[in-house]
Amino acid sequence: MGLVTANIHVKGVPLRRAFVEHTDPTGLTSLGWAITDSNGSFTFDAGLFSNSVDIKIHCQNSVVQVLNAPVLSVPIDIHVSAANGGTLKVEKTGHNDVLDHFRILAKCQDVYDTVWRQFRSYNDSDRGDFPLRRPAGDVKHVYNTASRVQLNYPALLQSAIPSILTFVEPDASGNHSLPLMHIQNRIIEFRVFEEDAAAHHVDPMIIPHEFGHAMHSPLCQAIRGQISKRSTSVSLQLMQPMRTTTSTGRRLPSWHLSRQ
Numbered sequence: 001m002g003l004v005t006a007n008i009h010v011k012g013v014p015l016r017r018a019f020v021e022h023t024d025p026t027g028l029t030s031l032g033w034a035i036t037d038s039n040g041s042f043t044f045d046a047g048l049f050s051n052s053v054d055i056k057i058h059c060q061n062s063v064v065q066v067l068n069a070p071v072l073s074v075p076i077d078i079h080v081s082a083a084n085g086g087t088l089k090v091e092k093t094g095h096n097d098v099l100d101h102f103r104i105l106a107k108c109q110d111v112y113d114t115v116w117r118q119f120r121s122y123n124d125s126d127r128g129d130f131p132l133r134r135p136a137g138d139v140k141h142v143y144n145t146a147s148r149v150q151l152n153y154p155a156l157l158q159s160a161i162p163s164i165l166t167f168v169e170p171d172a173s174g175n176h177s178l179p180l181m182h183i184q185n186r187i188i189e190f191r192v193f194e195e196d197a198a199a200h201h202v203d204p205m206i207i208p209h210e211f212g213h214a215m216h217s218p219l220c221q222a223i224r225g226q227i228s229k230r231s232t233s234v235s236l237q238l239m240q241p242m243r244t245t246t247s248t249g250r251r252l253p254s255w256h257l258s259r260q
C-alpha cells in the first residue's frame, strides 16, 4: 500500500484541524475522512500503485464552518489532487472564489487557539480542539454532527444594505441555537484581511473581535444555566473569560448591527 501524507496551507498559514475527505478522481465517491493535525497535515492510503490522492478540503474545522453566503449560505469544498510529501497551497489550486473563505477558516481557528481555549470552560478536558465538544464517532460523523460556530461570508444582508456591519447572531435557529457570524464583504469592510487593513490604515480586528462574540454566547448560555441551578460564585468564575476582550472590563453587547 502507499500512504500519502501531505500538508495544506492557505497563504502560508497551516490549515489546522480541518476536515479532509479522500475521494475517487471524479470527487463523487467518498473513500474516507481525516482531520488535519496541528501542522495542517493528513494521511490517506492511496492504494498499491499510487503516490497521490484525490481529496476534498472542506471549509470546516474543529471550530467553525465557513459558508459561501452571497446568495444561499452553502458549505464549501474544493476538489484537488495531493502528492505524497507535498505542501498543497489553497491559493494555487485555482479556487480563488473561495480563497478568502479558507483564510477566514484558518483565522478563526488561530483566534480560538491563541485566546479562548486557555479559559474556562473551553479548557475543559472534553473540549480542547473542539470548543463546543467533539461528538463520539468517526470523522465523517463528527463533520456532519459536531456543534460549531457557523460563519456567513460575504453576508447577504450586508450586501443589500451596506450600512449594516458585521454582526453575530448568538443563537441562530439555522445552527441549532449556536452562534452564526455574518462577515461583511472585504470590498466594503477593510478590517477583515491584513493587506486591506494596511492599505487603509485600520486594524484587521474583525475576525478576532467577532469570533469573541461567538465564543461569549455559549458561555452566556452556560452562565444562565448555572445561575438558575447553582451558586453565584460558580457563575462569576464562568464570567472571567468575558473580561479579557475589553481593556475597560466592560461587557460587550453580544451583537451589533450598525456603524456608530
Ligand SMILES: [Zn+2]
Pocket (backbone or CB within 6 Å): 209, 210, 213, 252, 255, 256
Ligand atoms: Zn463587537
